[in-house]
Amino acid sequence: MNKKTKITTKKRPGNISRRTLLGGMLAAVVLPVKELFALETDLAIPDDPTKVPGPGPSPLGKRSGFENPVRKPSDISSRTPLQDLHSTITPADLHFERHHAGIPTIDPGKHELLIHGLVEQPMKFTLADLKRFPAVTCTCFIECAGNFRTGKEEMTPQDILGLTSQSEWTGVLLSTIFNDVGVQAEAKWFLAEGADAAVMTRTIPLAKAWDDAMIVYAQNGEAIRPEQGYPIRLLLPGFEGNMNIKWLRRIELSEEPYMTREETSKYTYPVKDKIRMFSFEMDARSIITYPSYPQQINKGYVEIRGLAWSGRGKVIKVEVSTDSGKTWEIAKLQEPVLSKAHTYFRYLWNWDGSSTEILSRVTDETGYLQPTLKQLVEVRGPNIGGYHMNPVTAWQIRKDGSVLFKPENYTK
Amino acid sequence: MNKKTKITTKKRPGNISRRTLLGGMLAAVVLPVKELFALETDLAIPDDPTKVPGPGPSPLGKRSGFENPVRKPSDISSRTPLQDLHSTITPADLHFERHHAGIPTIDPGKHELLIHGLVEQPMKFTLADLKRFPAVTCTCFIECAGNFRTGKEEMTPQDILGLTSQSEWTGVLLSTIFNDVGVQAEAKWFLAEGADAAVMTRTIPLAKAWDDAMIVYAQNGEAIRPEQGYPIRLLLPGFEGNMNIKWLRRIELSEEPYMTREETSKYTYPVKDKIRMFSFEMDARSIITYPSYPQQINKGYVEIRGLAWSGRGKVIKVEVSTDSGKTWEIAKLQEPVLSKAHTYFRYLWNWDGSSTEILSRVTDETGYLQPTLKQLVEVRGPNIGGYHMNPVTAWQIRKDGSVLFKPENYTK
Numbered sequence: 001m002n003k004k005t006k007i008t009t010k011k012r013p014g015n016i017s018r019r020t021l022l023g024g025m026l027a028a029v030v031l032p033v034k035e036l037f038a039l040e041t042d043l044a045i046p047d048d049p050t051k052v053p054g055p056g057p058s059p060l061g062k063r064s065g066f067e068n069p070v071r072k073p074s075d076i077s078s079r080t081p082l083q084d085l086h087s088t089i090t091p092a093d094l095h096f097e098r099h100h101a102g103i104p105t106i107d108p109g110k111h112e113l114l115i116h117g118l119v120e121q122p123m124k125f126t127l128a129d130l131k132r133f134p135a136v137t138c139t140c141f142i143e144c145a146g147n148f149r150t151g152k153e154e155m156t157p158q159d160i161l162g163l164t165s166q167s168e169w170t171g172v173l174l175s176t177i178f179n180d181v182g183v184q185a186e187a188k189w190f191l192a193e194g195a196d197a198a199v200m201t202r203t204i205p206l207a208k209a210w211d212d213a214m215i216v217y218a219q220n221g222e223a224i225r226p227e228q229g230y231p232i233r234l235l236l237p238g239f240e241g242n243m244n245i246k247w248l249r250r251i252e253l254s255e256e257p258y259m260t261r262e263e264t265s266k267y268t269y270p271v272k273d274k275i276r277m278f279s280f281e282m283d284a285r286s287i288i289t290y291p292s293y294p295q296q297i298n299k300g301y302v303e304i305r306g307l308a309w310s311g312r313g314k315v316i317k318v319e320v321s322t323d324s325g326k327t328w329e330i331a332k333l334q335e336p337v338l339s340k341a342h343t344y345f346r347y348l349w350n351w352d353g354s355s356t357e358i359l360s361r362v363t364d365e366t367g368y369l370q371p372t373l374k375q376l377v378e379v380r381g382p383n384i385g386g387y388h389m390n391p392v393t394a395w396q397i398r399k400d401g402s403v404l405f406k407p408e409n410y411t412k
Numbered sequence: 413m414n415k416k417t418k419i420t421t422k423k424r425p426g427n428i429s430r431r432t433l434l435g436g437m438l439a440a441v442v443l444p445v446k447e448l449f450a451l452e453t454d455l456a457i458p459d460d461p462t463k464v465p466g467p468g469p470s471p472l473g474k475r476s477g478f479e480n481p482v483r484k485p486s487d488i489s490s491r492t493p494l495q496d497l498h499s500t501i502t503p504a505d506l507h508f509e510r511h512h513a514g515i516p517t518i519d520p521g522k523h524e525l526l527i528h529g530l531v532e533q534p535m536k537f538t539l540a541d542l543k544r545f546p547a548v549t550c551t552c553f554i555e556c557a558g559n560f561r562t563g564k565e566e567m568t569p570q571d572i573l574g575l576t577s578q579s580e581w582t583g584v585l586l587s588t589i590f591n592d593v594g595v596q597a598e599a600k601w602f603l604a605e606g607a608d609a610a611v612m613t614r615t616i617p618l619a620k621a622w623d624d625a626m627i628v629y630a631q632n633g634e635a636i637r638p639e640q641g642y643p644i645r646l647l648l649p650g651f652e653g654n655m656n657i658k659w660l661r662r663i664e665l666s667e668e669p670y671m672t673r674e675e676t677s678k679y680t681y682p683v684k685d686k687i688r689m690f691s692f693e694m695d696a697r698s699i700i701t702y703p704s705y706p707q708q709i710n711k712g713y714v715e716i717r718g719l720a721w722s723g724r725g726k727v728i729k730v731e732v733s734t735d736s737g738k739t740w741e742i743a744k745l746q747e748p749v750l751s752k753a754h755t756y757f758r759y760l761w762n763w764d765g766s767s768t769e770i771l772s773r774v775t776d777e778t779g780y781l782q783p784t785l786k787q788l789v790e791v792r793g794p795n796i797g798g799y800h801m802n803p804v805t806a807w808q809i810r811k812d813g814s815v816l817f818k819p820e821n822y823t824k
Contacts, residue, residue, distance in 0.1 A: 045519045049659070053609040054514030057490035057639070059482035061505035064642045066520050067635040070471035078469035086582040086630035087549045089501055093473035094634070102466030107457045108478050134715050134760055137499045137746050170498035197465040218498035220632075222506070223479040227469070230476045247461070303546050334549050336748045348546055 069094055072158055076100070077144070079162025082307065083289045087334070088342040089139070090165035092220050097227045098144050098163060100198035104247055108223075108231035111195070113215070117252035120182025127231045130215060133172040133180075138214060138237055140340045141166045141309050143282045145240035145267050148389035153396070153404040157289045160393060160405065164309070166342040167228075169235050171216030174209040187253040191260075192234045192245040202243045203257035204236060205280075212237050215248065238311030238340040239280045240388070242267055269385035282311030284370050285390035286318055286345070286362040297401045299353040304331070309342045310364035317363040318345040324357040325394070331360070339365075351397070357406060359394045373408045481506055484570055488512070489556070491574025494719065495701045499746070500754040501551070502577035504632050509639045510556050510575060512610035516659055520635075520643035523607070525627070529664035532594025539643050542627060545584040545592075550626060550649055552752045553578045553721050555694045557652035557679050560801035565808070565816040569701045572805060572817065576721070578754040579640075581647050583628030586621040599665040603672075604646050604657040614655045615669035616648060617692075624649050627660060650723030650752040651692045652800070654679055681797035694723035696782050697802035698730055698757070698774040709813045711765040716743070721754045722776035729775040730757040736769040737806070743772070751777075763809070769818060771806045785820045 046052040063069075069085075071078035077098040080090055097103075108127050116122035144163035149155065156162075187206055194200040204213070214235040217224060224230050229246030236244050242262060257263065257278070268277040286308035291297045308318045314337050319328035334344035345360070361370045373391035377384055394406040458464040475481075481497075483490035489510040492502055509515075520539050528534035556575035561567065568574075599618055606612040616625070626647040629636060636642050641658030648656050654674060669675065669690070680689040698720035703709045720730045726749050731740035746756035757772070773782045785803035789796055806818040 045517050049516030049518050049607050050609055050611050052516070054511070054516045056487060056511060056514050057483065057485035057509040059485055059490070061483075061507065061509075061637045061639050064520075064635060064638050065517075066642075069634055071469065071473075073469035073471055075468060078471070085633035086547065087580045087633045089580050089632050091632055091634055092503060095473065097469040097473075099466070099468060102468050104461030104464070104466045105457050105477075106461050108476075132713065132715070135498065135717065135758060137756060168499045168501050195461050197462055199462050220501050220503055221497035221499045222481055222503055223476060225473045226476050227473050230478075301544065303544070305547065336750065338748065344549060346547060 071096065072162065073097075077163060079158045080165045082157040082162060082164075082287070083292050083295070085289070086305075088166050088307070088344055089220060090167060092167065092222070092225050092228075095165040095167060095219075095225065095228055096144065096163045098241060099196070099227070100200055101196050103226050104196045105226070106195060106231060106247060111231050111249070113232065113248055113251065115177065115181050115251045115253075117190070117254050118184040118187035119178075119253055120184065123181050125177070127217060130172055130177075130217060130232065133176050135170055136173055136214065137168055137170045138212065138235065139166065139168045139338055140235075140237040141342045142235075142241045142244055143309070143311075145242055145282070145387045148386050148391075150407045152407055154293060155405040155407070156294070157287055157292050161285070161287060163241070164342070167219045168221065169214065169216040170218035170221070171214045171232070171235065174213040174215060174234075177215065178209050183253060186255050189254050189257050191250070191252040191254060191258050192243075192248060193250040193252075194229075194245045195247040195249040200242075200245055200262065201258065201260040202245060202262055203254070203260065204234075204239075204243060206253070208236055208239070208280075236280075238282060238313075240267065240282055243280065267387060269387040270381060270383045271379070272381040279388055280311075282309075283388060283390045284308070284310035284312065284315070284362045284364040284368050286360040286370055287393045288320070288358060288360050288395055291358075291397070291403045292395055293403050293405050295403050297351060297397070297403065299351055299401070302349050302351050304347045304349050304358060304360075306345055306360055307342050308345055308360070308362035309340070310362065310366075310368070311340055312368065313365040314339050315343040315362055316365050318343070319361050319363075320345075320347040320349075321359045322349050322351075322356060325359055328361070353399060355399050356397050357394045358397060359392055361392050483508065484574065485509075489575060491570045492577045494569040494574060494576075494699070495704050495707070497701070498717075500578050500719070500756055501632060502579060504579065504634070504637050504640075507577040507579060507631075507637065507640055508556065508575045510653060511608070511639070512612055513608050515638050516608045517638070518607060518643060518659060523643050523661070525644065525660055526662045527589065527593050527665075528662075529602070529666050530596040530599035531590075531665055532596065535593050537589070539629060542584055542589075542629060542644065545588050547582055548585055548626065549580055549582045550624065550647065551578065551580045551750055552647075552649040553754045554647075554653045554656055555697075555721070555723075557654055557694070557799045560798050562819045564819055566705060567817040567819070568706070569699050569704050573697070573699060575653070576754070579631045580633065581626065581628040581636075582630035582633070583626045583644070583647065586625040586627060586646075589627065590621050595665060598667050601666050601669050603662070603664040603666060603670050604655075604660060605662040605664075606641075606657045607659040607661040612654075612657055612674065613670065613672040614657060614674055615666070615672065616651075616655060618665070620648055620651070620692075648692075650694060650725075652679065652694055655692065679799060681799040682793060682795045683791070684793040691800055692723075694721075695800060695802045696720070696722035696724065696727070696774045696776040696780050698772040698782055699805045700732070700770060700772050700807060703770075703809070703815045704807055705815050705817050707815050709763060709809070709815065711763055711813075714761050714763050716759045716761050716770060716772075718757055718772055719754050720757055720772070720774035721752070722774065722778075722780070723752055724780065725777040726751050727755040727774055728777050730755070731773050731775075732757075732759040732761075733771045734761050734763075734768060737771055740773070765811060767811050768809050769806045770809060771804050773804050
């Protein structure tokens, strides 16, 4: 670290003796916890924790009663609290959800995956079968294609784009399985079908199977969570979330796409006078998660922090502007930078106390630069829809240190 | 993947029609879940999950009722179920624990870290102060110095060495803080003290602060868990777990080590007729987690999987033997391989059904090769103690496919 970097901190008198420090701690008063933090009903805060032996080890840990990160559920989705997270892996119980008919309960001992259509040998695979194949792990984000909200200043990162999360996914490469069943020469696409009550189906180009598609059974090391497709889901790194079929039960290889509801009526969007469909890759995007609404900052050094990602490969650059977009500075990227993965960025800003706007923009390894909303509207026309929206996100910094989202208008 | 790799799977008749597949699924019978899986009292398994809309999104996710990974708690510790995990990050609620007086309950709004002794300006820092400094993230393991058990064949990886876990830790470099308070030239060591009822204290060489030591407040993105030191812990990548002081409340810089109980009476061990102390780095180690006791394998392809790590840097090689140690083959390492981090390895083995022993051994970037127990005893003498034991671990494969630990005798 640079020895010159001086940051304002609360300086205390220089001669604090151990006696003084410990003097106030002798009485082991146990205070009832404030209502605000009373998630654990038996939680009490001792005045001096060194005088009160605490509870011992347990089979499963729990969060501190002072911490309460939650997804924000609606009828059909829940959103990851990005503003509460300090790195790239999303704890499994905070991974966003988007269901089309709720979370099915599936007995992993009975669940089977059928692979048929244009293959040499149609086969069914149990979970145990899939676990016998050589395994791989891929750390990548999954983002809902409809991950875009705007409209008011009182919005958090979770509100704006909380439909993106990241996990360490483990399973078998789809190419391994396809080599096992044998793919016929005419096959160009494959249908993936879920075992939920929506029987979610999407068609995927076969090339993705030969690239990096996986059938995954583990998320952050453990079995994948029910809302993420337990016991197995399709993983298509970088592709829109909806295509990463959860509760996967069937794959059918074909010459043509199946034109399912979710790739015709839904997950398509206007580009001027045409409709774009099969727009698989999630475009590069970034957001500042600190400072963001409703956080409060103080004059002096503020480390601007956030996430950047691209469905097309690695993030190569994140730029931050602290003067409403007039000039841009390079942010530090947290190593290792992985392909198709949330990448944490940080930029140290010395805030002079004046009102301004802060923004971030990402460039990915294809050279693509995250667009502004204005640029998106120019390309796509005014009926822009809600899919594959990745505009630069701005935060307003007020003189009092409060932070507000800057919603931009666009004609829908 | 290699097209030649043929793995035995359950082959089914070739002509499975969608009609046949779906025919058996029409009745949406809801069956009560078996007692074994009844972790969630309201869990029911529909015969056909596509006919039963499932529960919707929630603020926090839960594991499937079919999955029950747990730490194994004793009075003083709990152990990570390594055999249940498929990659390198340990879910926070499964991170091992080792307490000396239980888990203190600390109000993060009141907690302060005092830094004093041989500094220019003694200072106290609140959690909010610490979060204002430039942050860094380090993905590394923490392993208890006493992570060694043997004695019987019916032992799992969790039983043998479940006192190692890995997290994505975020916080501030200790060097950043030390630059802020100013370190006096005579300072060579620093004492770290916890706010638990054991008032855990250890002395650490100052060089570690200038290298990679951190004060961390986040674990896998979220606030660190109570049993891991909430609201802050010291992180010393690669150093023995006990030194990574949890519930950190005080750091005192000094010329000499403080010779605390935990670095004299404990965490020392005999090397022939002397006692070794201040043995900071955890030596390179590996274990096969699959197959392991009490798993069962079948003839044919078995992917041997496991973890390797070193407190001295990166893992550069893991070798696996499937013939009781006579010959060794190179395992694949899961990328990215990080320094001082759990590294997942995999090796595809074609088991012919005969009884044998399988073993793994790791080499780290310093050239150190994981020793056998025999080699450890030769160097240290018969009174080997339980600290810093990292012997090669062998599993016995029986003809019936059952797997047993191979405990080795050593004179204590």
